[in-house]
Amino acid sequence: MSENPPAPVGGTGPRDTVRLTVAQALVRFLAAQHSERDGERQRLFPGAFGIFGHGNVAGLGQALLQNAVDPARDDAAEPEAPLPYYQARNEQSMVHTAVAYARTRNRLQTLACAASIGPGSTNMVTGAALATIDRIPVLILPSDVFANRAVDPVLQQLEDERALDVSVNDAFRPVSRFFDRIWRPEQLIPSALAAMRVLTDPAETGAVTLCLPQDVQAEAHDWPVDFFRERTWHVARPVPEPAALERAVEVIRGARRPVLIAGGGTIYSAASSALQAFAESTDIPVLDTQAGKGALRDDHELCIGGVGATGNDAANELAAEADVVIGVGTRYTDFTTASHTAFRNPDVRFVNLNVKSFDAAKHAAEMVVADARTGLEALTGALDGWRAPAAHRERAVRLRAAWDERVAPCFAPHDQELPAQTEIFGALNEMMGDEDIVINAAGSMPGDLQALWKARSPRQYHLEYGYSCMGYELPASLGAKMAAPDAEVVAIIGDGTFQMAPQEIATIVAERVKVILVILQNHGWASIGALSESHGSQRFGTKYRLRSEESGLLDGEKLPFDIPANIRSYGLEVQEVSSAADFRAAYRRAEASTEATAIVVNTNLYGPHPPGEGWWDVPVSQVSRLESTQQASAQYEAARAPQRHYL
CATH class of the missing domain: 3.40.50.1220 (TPP-binding domain)
Known part of the structure; x- marks a missing residue:
C-alpha cells in the first residue's frame, strides 16, 4: 500500500493508477503472472530467491519484505497473493536452484533470482549461461549502477571510458535470451511484458535478465492498475506445417x-x-x-x-x-x-x-x-x-x-579395497522409485550414468550436461525437491564439485527440505584425470594432494580435508561408508528420515567404468618431448578420421 496514494479517479471504484516503487511494482507484477498448457494453469513464479547488498537491500529487498508482511492492495478488494521469498547463500547456486525447479516443472514455472550490484550480480552469469544453453527459463534480476549518475562511480562499478552506460551487467547480454536495463520507471512495463513472453516461449526460452539500477528500484511512480492484473501466458504447441x-x-x-x-x-x-x-x-x-x-x-x-x-x-x-x-x-x-x-x-x-x-x-x-x-x-x-x-x-x-x-560386471564388487562408483550407481538405480529424481552434472559420473542408468520415468534422470557445470548438483536438489515434493531427490556429487559449492546446504537446512546428498570421495578429478591420462598428460594436476618437497609437484600425501565434518558443521546428518552394501543400508536410513541427509562414499578413483566405444574430440598436442603425448597424438589422429559434416 502506498504511503501517499493519489486521489481516486472516476468515482468510488478502483483507481486507474497506484503509486509504488519500481521494485514494489515488479514484485506485484510477478505475483500476478500465470502460465497455461493443455488446460493446466499455474503461477509462473511460485517464489523468488534473493541475496541482498547495497544495490538492492532497500529496493527489491524492501519490496519482497512488504509483499510478505503486508500484501494488502489499496486499489482492490482482495489482498494480492504474496510472492514467497527464499534466502540463498550463493548467487550462482540460486540460479541453479531455479533452473532445476523449472526443468522439473517442464519449463511451465520458474523462480526469480535477485542480487546486489557488482560481484553479487556477476556471480549469476554462469547460471544464466547454463539456463540459456539448456533452454530453461529463469528470471535474473541483477542490481546496477545509479541511473541518475549522482554517485559516479558507485562502489563496485566498472568504469568504461568509452561509454558511461556500460556496467558489468552487460556481461549478461550474450548469455541471455532477453536483456534489458530499466533506466526509467515507465520502462518496466514493456520490458516486463517482453520478459514474460520469452520465459513462456518453448522455442526462445532461457535466461531473461532485467537489470535494475539501484536508485530506480526505490523510485516511486504512478502505475496503471491494469499492469498488475492477472495474466495467463499460454504455452504453445505448434503443429507441423x-x-x-x-x-x-x-x-x-x-x-x-x-x-x-x-x-x-x-x-x-x-x-x-x-x-x-x-x-x-x-x-x-x-x-x-x-x-x-x-x-x-x-x-x-x-x-x-x-x-x-x-x-x-x-x-x-x-x-x-x-x-x-x-x-x-x-x-x-x-x-x-x-x-x-x-x-x-x-x-x-x-x-x-x-x-x-x-x-x-x-x-x-x-x-x-x-x-x-x-x-x-x-x-x-x-x-x-x-x-x-x-x-x-x-x-x-x-x-x-x-x-x-556386457556391463553387468560394472554393478558387481571388484577385487579392490574401495567400490567403483558404478557399484553405487547400480545400487541407487535399484532402490530409487520410478518417480524419484537423481541429479548430476559433471565429472566422470555423467558418462557412467548415461551408459548404465535405467530411467523408468521422464523425470527420474536429471542430468545437466548442456553446460556440465560443476556446482550444479547440490542447489539443483533443492530446486527439484521444491518442484516435486512427493519425490525422493538424490544429488550425486563428486568431492571436487562439493568443494566448489557446498553453501546451499545451509538453505536446505533453513527451509527444512528433505533431500539426500550422495558425495563420492575419491580425492581427485576422476573424469579429467582419466582424460588427461588417455591424452598423454599423465593425470597432471588432477589429484588432491599436498605439494611434495621432493618433486615440487602436487603429488604428496592426500589433502586432510574432512568432508563429513564440513557437512556436519551445517547441521546435517552424515553417514560415511566404504562399500556398496553399507551404502545400501545408509540409503535406506536416509530414505526413511524426514530430514535431509548426506552419505559420503569412499570410492576408487580409477573405476572401473563402462566399456563404451564412443569418442569425444579433445585435441592432443601435435608436438611434444613426452612419449605419452606422442602416442596419444597418433591415436587422436586415427580416431578423428571418421569426423565429418553431415551434408
Missing part, C-alpha cells in the same frame, strides 16, 4: 535402418506417450541424449539407451549404420554426435522435429518445426501402416541385450 510433414514422411518411408534420438524437448513437451506410440507403430529403435533419457522407459523393448560419446555400444552401433536419423527435441551437442563421428553411414539423412528452427535445421535435415508431442502424433498418423524392417528391430533388441550383459 503440412508440406514439411510430407517431406519428412517421404524420407522416413525410404529408410531401412532408421533410429530416433529423443532429446530434452521430448520430456519438456510431455511427449513420452506420443513417443512410445510412434516407436510401437513404426518399430523404430529409440536412442536418447543426456536430457532425453527416460522419455521412453528403459524397460521398453525399443529403448536402446544413450547415444554418442558417453553412450552405450548398442546405441552407437545402430547410429553408425543408420540411414535415417530422426532427432526429436535435441540440439545435437558434440557428445550426442560423438564429435561428428557417431553417424558413419555415408548416405545418412536427418529428419529433425524441433520447436526451434535453429535446431531443426542442423545436419542439413528435413525440418519439422513443431512441438515434440504434436509433431510425433502427426508423424505417427502420416506413417500409418509403415514399419521399419523386422530384421532391424530384432537387431536393435539383440544389441541392447548384449550390452546389458
